Amino acid sequence: MPHYEVIVVGIGCMGSAACAALAKRGINVLGIEQHTIPNDRGSSGHQSRIFRLAYYEHADYVPLLKHAYKGWQELQELADIPVFTETGGLYMGPEGGEFVELSQASAVSHGLDFERLDADAIRTRFPVLNIPDEFVGLFEKPAGMIFPERAIDTQAKLARSHGAKLLEDVKVTSWQQQGSRITVDSDAGTFSCDRLVLCSGAWTRELCPEMPLTVSRQVLGWMQPPNPDLVSIQNFTTWAIELHDQSLLYGFPMCGGLDGPKGFKLARHLPGISCDPSTLDRTAQSGDEAEFMSYAKTYLPDAVGPITDMKICLYTNTPDKHFIIDQHPDHDSVYIATGFSGHGFKFQPIVGEILADLAISGTTDQPIEFLSMDRFKST
Numbered sequence: 001m002p003h004y005e006v007i008v009v010g011i012g013c014m015g016s017a018a019c020a021a022l023a024k025r026g027i028n029v030l031g032i033e034q035h036t037i038p039n040d041r042g043s044s045g046h047q048s049r050i051f052r053l054a055y056y057e058h059a060d061y062v063p064l065l066k067h068a069y070k071g072w073q074e075l076q077e078l079a080d081i082p083v084f085t086e087t088g089g090l091y092m093g094p095e096g097g098e099f100v101e102l103s104q105a106s107a108v109s110h111g112l113d114f115e116r117l118d119a120d121a122i123r124t125r126f127p128v129l130n131i132p133d134e135f136v137g138l139f140e141k142p143a144g145m146i147f148p149e150r151a152i153d154t155q156a157k158l159a160r161s162h163g164a165k166l167l168e169d170v171k172v173t174s175w176q177q178q179g180s181r182i183t184v185d186s187d188a189g190t191f192s193c194d195r196l197v198l199c200s201g202a203w204t205r206e207l208c209p210e211m212p213l214t215v216s217r218q219v220l221g222w223m224q225p226p227n228p229d230l231v232s233i234q235n236f237t238t239w240a241i242e243l244h245d246q247s248l249l250y251g252f253p254m255c256g257g258l259d260g261p262k263g264f265k266l267a268r269h270l271p272g273i274s275c276d277p278s279t280l281d282r283t284a285q286s287g288d289e290a291e292f293m294s295y296a297k298t299y300l301p302d303a304v305g306p307i308t309d310m311k312i313c314l315y316t317n318t319p320d321k322h323f324i325i326d327q328h329p330d331h332d333s334v335y336i337a338t339g340f341s342g343h344g345f346k347f348q349p350i351v352g353e354i355l356a357d358l359a360i361s362g363t364t365d366q367p368i369e370f371l372s373m374d375r376f377k378s379t
Contacts, residue, residue: 004030004165006359007184007193009172009207011037012044013148013345014337015199016155017352018359023162025356030191031156031164032184034171034203038152042201042277046220046311047260048252049146049345050238052089053112054138056102057343058322060370062110064350067366069142071349079154082147087233087253089143092122092129093242095136100242103138115139126237128230128303143238145252148345149259155352172200175207177331195359196334202277202314204338208328212376213339216271216315217280219291222263224305228254231264231303240269241299249295261309266300268292269342271317284310315342318376323347325354325371327362335359 006022008015011033019031035041053069055061072084093099100116107114117137122129131137156166170188175196182196200207202215225231233255240250251266268291288310296304318324318339328334335358337351344351350366357364 001183002030002191004028004191004193006030006195006197007032007182007191008197008199009184010199010201010203011156011166012042012152012199012201013340013348014351014355015197016152016159017348018197018199018337018355019159019164019166020155020162021352021356022359023159023164025360027356027360029159029164030193031159031166032170032172032186033166033168036168037156037166038149040311040313041282043314043316043340043342044148044152044345046313047147047149047258048265049148050089050143050240050250050252051084051146051346052091052140052143052238054091054103054107054114054140056091056099056106058370059106059109060367062106062112063367064347066110067350067353068347071353072146075151075154075349078158079150081150083151083154084144084146086142086144088139088141088237090122090126090137090139090237090239092131092135092137092240094134097242098246099240099248100136100138107138107140112140128236128300130299130301131241139237145238145255146345147258151348155348172207177333180333182333194333197355197359198334198336198338199355201338202316204316204336208336210329211324211336211338212319214271214274214317215277216273216317217275218267218272218313218315218342219284219288220265220267220311220313221289221292221307222261222265222309223296223303223307224263225303226305227302228264241295243295245270249292249299261311263308264303266292266296268295271315271342275314277314280312280314282312284312317341320375323371324373325351325368326373327358329373332362
């Protein structure tokens with residue numbers, strides 16, 4: 001039975017970074033992915049993700065994001081194609097609403113540079129936006145776009161270049177810990193390891209049924225704007241708008257040279273209908289455009305054009321929409337990173353380092369206490 005110091009299950013966003021971080025530290029690591037590396041079957045595909053620092057979800061994310069920002073710059077230096085580019089980021093909503101006000105509070109408490117803009121200033125700077133007078137915005141320059149497939153591919157190449165073995169199209173069916181030894185069963189045989197890291201995304205409950213997770217179906221859309229210059233990367237920014245139900249309409253400037261769908265990408269950040277990731281039909285259905293189209297017509301009417309494509313991805317959601325990065329509650333040599341709930345990709349570089357810390361020493365200097373599973377214990 002082949003034996004490794006660490007096995008990582010799931011080589012998507014976080015698993016690829018964990019494999020690279022472990023291999024760079026000289027650890028004998030095996031990564032196992034049930035699909036290809038990268039793939040569009042989970043939560044880490046379809047061309048682009050937003051990076052932002054002024055985090056309204058929880059101010060404790062910001063120290064991690066500062067490390068992630070440095071990590072993205074370092075990864076870009078190692079990559080042979082763009083994996084991250086700064087575009088700036090604009091976050092908008094009603095004055096007094098959670099999105100802008102908590103983003104600003106987070107920025108102030110952590111010493112981030114930002115501009116607060118009124119509605120006139122937003123419309124002047126970005127004429128494509130048709131926002132009401134009661135809206136305000138926060139603009140931060142270091143925000144930008146991550147290209148997820150490229151980031152995963154780059155991390156996987158780094159892992160392999162430092163000696164990691166990565167298996168594709170191999171499904172893990174179960175794992176067991178007996179004493180200090182862990183065995184991992186798969187459709188390609190059984191492997192053993194000293195420590196196990198689970199980054200299995202929407203399939204985490206297949207391996208850890210006790211995890212408090214739900215999986216949801218998410219719609220992404222692309223359209224052809226009548227005047228592409230208005231939303232080009234030269235004239236526009238990554239952006240998000242707080243809607244009436246506190247969900248977010250968000251999107252990206254158009255830029256050339258990307259694989260996959262063409263056009264102006266936008267979507268709605270709100271967990272969709274629950275689904276089974278193993279049986280989900282990943283083709284878009286009639287009516288899916290309702291997730292974003294009416295809001296686009298309201299807030300970006302000059303960008304609305306024919307829909308050129310729609311894609312389906314997955315969110316893996318915890319009850320409070322915050323991540324889980326922790327030791328397994330019943331197994332001291334097993335670590336779990338899951339529940340990234342649609343806002344986790346931007347943390348890829350630092351989560352990889354954290355998982356390497358945990359797998360090697362059982363602890364990390366990074367401030368992840370607020371992401372532990374203790375918060376779900378009954379009081």
